[in-house]
Amino acid sequence: MSLTLGARVTVAAAVLLATVLLSSCGSTWDWLWTRDTGRPVDTNDMVLNGNGAAESEAIFEGAVEYTGEAHSGTDIYYVGKGANRRHIIVIDAGHQLKGSSAKEPNGPDSTTMKDEVTWGATGVYTNTLEYDLNLKVALLLRDELIRRGYSVVMIRETNNVDISNMRRAQIANKYSAAAYIRIHANSWTDESMNGAMTICHSASNPYPNCAATYEDSRLLSELVLEEFCKQTGIEQLNVREMDNMTGTNWSEVPTTIVEMGFLSNKSDDRLMATDYFRQEAAVGIADGLDAYFVRLAEIEAEESRQLAESIAEASREEASRDSEPEEALSGSGEGIATAPPMFSPAPTVTEAPEDETDDAFDVAYNR
Numbered sequence: 132m133s134l135t136l137g138a139r140v141t142v143a144a145a146v147l148l149a150t151v152l153l154s155s156c157g158s159t160w161d162w163l164w165t166r167d168t169g170r171p172v173d174t175n176d177m178v179l180n181g182n183g184a185a186e187s188e189a190i191f192e193g194a195v196e197y198t199g200e201a202h203s204g205t206d207i208y209y210v211g212k213g214a215n216r217r218h219i220i221v222i223d224a225g226h227q228l229k230g231s232s233a234k235e236p237n238g239p240d241s242t243t244m245k246d247e248v249t250w251g252a253t254g255v256y257t258n259t260l261e262y263d264l265n266l267k268v269a270l271l272l273r274d275e276l277i278r279r280g281y282s283v284v285m286i287r288e289t290n291n292v293d294i295s296n297m298r299r300a301q302i303a304n305k306y307s308a309a310a311y312i313r314i315h316a317n318s319w320t321d322e323s324m325n326g327a328m329t330i331c332h333s334a335s336n337p338y339p340n341c342a343a344t345y346e347d348s349r350l351l352s353e354l355v356l357e358e359f360c361k362q363t364g365i366e367q368l369n370v371r372e373m374d375n376m377t378g379t380n381w382s383e384v385p386t387t388i389v390e391m392g393f394l395s396n397k398s399d400d401r402l403m404a405t406d407y408f409r410q411e412a413a414v415g416i417a418d419g420l421d422a423y424f425v426r427l428a429e430i431e432a433e434e435s436r437q438l439a440e441s442i443a444e445a446s447r448e449e450a451s452r453d454s455e456p457e458e459a460l461s462g463s464g465e466g467i468a469t470a471p472p473m474f475s476p477a478p479t480v481t482e483a484p485e486d487e488t489d490d491a492f493d494v495a496y497n498r
Contacts, residue, residue, distance in 0.1 A: 193206075193208055194208045194209065194210045195207060195208065195209065197209050197277055199274065201270065201288035201289055202285075202288050202289075203288075203289055203291075204287075204292070205286055205287050205292055205294050205302070206284065206285075206286070206302050207284065207285040207287075207288055208282075208283075208284045208306075209273070209277055209282060209283045209284075209285075210282050211276075211277065211280045211281045211282035211283065212280045213280035214280065215279055215280035215281045215282075215424075216280055216281070216282055217282075217309075218281050218282065218309040218310070218420075218424060219281075219282045219283070219284060219306045219307070219308050219309055220276055220281050220282070220283050220284070220308065220309060220310050220311075220312060220420065221283075221284040221286065221302060221303040221306060221308040221310070221311045221312070221384075222269050222272055222273060222276075222283065222284070222285055222286065222312050222314065223269070223286040223287075223299050223303075223311070223312065223313045223314065223378070224262070224265040224266040224268070224269035224270075224285075224286065224287055224314050225251065225261070225262070225265045225313055225314055225315040225388075226248060226249060226250060226251035226261055226262035226265060226315075227248060227262055227287065227290060227291075227292050227293065227294070228262060228290040228291050228292070229250070229293070230246065230248055230249045230250035230251075231246065231247040231248050231293065231295065232246050232247075233246070233247045233295075234246065234247065235247050235295050235296070235297045235377065236297070236377075237375065237377050237380055238337065238338040238341070238377070238380035238381060239338050239340070239380075239381065241337075241338075241380070245296075245377050247295035247296065247297070248294070248295050248296055250262070251265070251315075251316075252316060252317070252318035252394045252395070253318075253394065254394040254400040254403070254404065255322070255394065255395050255397075255400060256397050256400045256401060257400050257401060257404040259394060259400065259403065259404050261315070261316045261318075261394060262290055263290060264316055264391075264394075264403060264404075264409075265314045265315060265316065266287070266288075266289075266290060267409050268314055268391065268409050268412050268413055269285065269287075269288075269314050270285075270288065271409055271410055271412070271413035272312070272314070272412075272413040272416050272417060273285055273288075274413070275413045275414055275416075275417045276417055276420070279417060279421070281420070284302065284303075284306055284308070286299045286302060295377075296376075296377040296378035296381070297377055297378070297381045299313075299378055300377075300378050300379070300380075300381035300382040300386075301381060303382055303383075303384050303386070304381075304382065304383045304384060307384060308384040308385075309384070309385070309424070310351055310384070310385050310386075310387075310420060310423065311382055311384050311385065311386040311387075312355070312387060312389065312416060312420075313378060313379070313386065313387065313388040313389065314389050314391070314416075315388055315389065315390050315391070316390065316391050316392060316393070316394050316403060317390045317391075317392065317393045317394065317395070318393060318394045318395040319393055319395050319396075320395070321395075322395050322396055322397065323396070324393050324395065324396060325365075325366055325392065325393050325396040325398055325399045326360075326365060326366030326367060326368040326392065326393070326399070327356065327359055327360055327363070327365045327366065327367060327368060327389070327390060327391055327392055328356065328368040328369060328370065328371055328390045329352040329353075329355055329356040329359075329370050329371075329387045329388060329389055329390065330352070330370070330371045330372070330373055330376065330379075330387065330388040330390065331345070331348040331349055331351070331352040331370065331371075331372060331373075331379070331386060331387050331388070332344075332345060332348060332372060332373065332374050332376070332379050332380065332386075333345065333372040333373070333374055334346075335374075336374045336380065337374065338380050338381075340383040341379065341380050341381070341382055341383065343383075344382070344383065344384060344385050344386065347385035347427075348385045348386050348387060349370065349372075350385075350423060350426060350427075351385045351386075351387045351419075351420075351423050352370045352387040353370055354419045354420075354422040354423045354426065355387055355389060355415075355416055355419030355420065355423070356368075356369075356370060356389075356419070357419065357422075358415045358416070358418035358419035358422060359389060359391075359412065359415035359416055359419060360415070361415065361418075362411045362412070362414050362415030362418060363391075363402075363408055363411045363412055363415055364411075365391070365392055365399065365402065365408075376388065389416060391403060391412055
């Protein structure tokens with residue numbers, strides 16, 4: 132969830148207090164990030180905390196060992212290593228082998244119904260199938276992120292699955308993903324259209340849990356697009372804000388759709404068909420994620436600094452108020468003390484104030 136500066140300062144204060152309170156717990160919380168294996172985890176696996184009591188490792192339930200091979204099914208979870216382990220990145224290779232015209236709501240409680248998942252586009256010059264292109268890049272991105280120590284969840288690792296856009300977003304929500312990366316390719320009736328873009332929702336998205344992530348989703352989209360285009364050399368377009376994407380509207384975590392290029396454009400189509408582009412695309416998205424987490428750390432550091440300044444200022448004001456009675460009794464400095472009044476006026480009491488417009492390619496290739 133993305134928070135305003137004021138809200139983040141409040142949260143930071145709470146975190147500081149929690150840190151102090153938990154510091155006395157020794158290694159009670161260490162179990163969360165001490166497991167390095169990616170093997171399937173038995174739900175009965177337990178470790179001892181600092182007090183000798185057992186803690187469940189349910190956080191790792193269902194994790195699989197990374198072998199570089201593709202797994203069947205959906206929701207494939209790999210536990211990372213090192214400092215990046217705490218960042219769970221959910222990767223969705225858009226579309227699948229067969230589309231589904233069954234309907235699902237465009238967002239929580241929405242009366243607008245859209246296809247669960249569509250077939251995707253086809254390269255007009257290379258006949259590249261979008262669902263297959265998306266998956267190839269997604270698997271390369273998985274490999275790159277795991278090399279960098281990130282924990283990764285793959286929505287799918289094969290084309291032969293059946294999972295709707297809504298359910299894909301719900302998987303990202305289940306893991307409280309640090310970032311949800313949706314990989315797609317564009318198509319348009321005008322064959323001259325080319326280049327890459329990213330898409331996120333707007334600040335006025337009608338679904339509150341989605342709208343709450345706007346600031347982080349926008350930042351994620353900007354940095355991923357910048358690094359993606361820098362790495363691949365493809366034309367950089369812009370970040371578009373759209374509120375009609377089912378797979379985004381159901382998301383409650385920072386989300387971006389990466390539209391890698393136009394399969395309807397001769398140059399983009401041929402470029403995306405190359406192994407070179409696909410590998411560089413994965414590196415570019417990973418670089419964007421690195422930049423995103425660095426920027427978030429910088430923002431948090433600045434908010435912590437502002438919080439510390441606010442606390443120091445409040446302390447100075449309190450100290451100043453405490454010194455006022457003593458100054459009043461010290462007189463005028465000419466040896467004549469001023470006696471305090473026998474009665475002080477009653478303090479004044481003040482009440483606290485009470486507190487979709489679809490583009491053509493979006494219609495044809497539902498996200």
